[in-house]
Amino acid sequence: MRIEADRAKCDGLGMCEAMAPDFFEVGADGTVAVLDEHSGEEHRQDVTAAVDACPVLALKVRD
Template sequence: MMKIEADRAKCDGLGMCEAMAPDFFEVGDDGTVVVLDEQPGEEHRQDLSAAVDACPVLALKLRD
């Protein structure tokens, strides 16, 4: 099962992930990423991979 991991200490709150996959990420009130669904279905892998790859500070990972 795929899992989204976010390193909130690395996050700069730039919002690239939220822009690319708003159903799964948002920038919280504290300016860091909030993962809305940590274990998404496999059908979302392509969109989530693109969002993870777009993170300029490498704060996101997908794990299997």
């Protein structure tokens, strides 16, 4: 599983960081950084929930 972030779309609302802080962080510039782009299957549920919670659809999970 690979996590992708479109920083141009990101509004820095932090929903992803709140739901999966091991994988997402909103920086001082107000956009998301993916802390670990490649996640194991054991984290799929948390990462997918964070991706689905993004109100501006700036995040994706690819297999």
